[in-house]
Amino acid sequence: SAVISQKPSRDICQRGTSLTIQCQVDSQVTMMFWYRQQPGQSLTLIATANQGSEATYESGFVIDKFPISRPNLTFSTLTVSNMSPEDSSIYLCSVEGAGDTDTQYFGPGTRLTVL
């Protein structure tokens, strides 16, 4: 299994500002993912972050709005830029594998509220 931590756990931000969310894993993993979960909805994949290469974004998500860094095999950041109230969501990172390639492990999430 993999133990994943995220910082911050929650934040309240003003419109137009940016927030960087950190994701730390207790073991080296190849693939890390960032998801968004809007209120009452299921998870939507934002992007896949691989170490040493640009993140791969899903349809509807762009790098200017959600820049991602992946400096090593245990860490990644997601920035939510120029926030609006529509960005209020839970943001989760997850990892594939970590010794068990059939399971994806999720972090505890970052609850973001934009005023």
Added chain:
Amino acid sequence: KNQVEQSPQSLIILEGKNCTLQCNYTVSPFSNLRWYKQDTGRGPVSLTIMTFSENTKSNGRYTATLDADTKQSSLHITASQLSDSASYICVVSRSNDYKLSFGAGTTVTVRA
């Protein structure tokens, strides 16, 4: 259209009772099906994972079934406890990529 449909959307049960959640999927080619439990304000936690050849898998009081022919799965909760109150998400993966297809979840509320 979502490729993973769950029912019911929500349910309320009394402590100690059993309940069954349903998941139908159209994801193809199929690799595996996972059930996750998501407590309010937390990330999803894996309960079970089943491949094509597996019909049933248990994790304590949670028992998942899979019928790959009809593309249906169920999650049965036995002798429910207050701590079972959560959202249960059915997730299906394809064999040709790493992306997951998520159901909308079933919200279970267990009352004393």
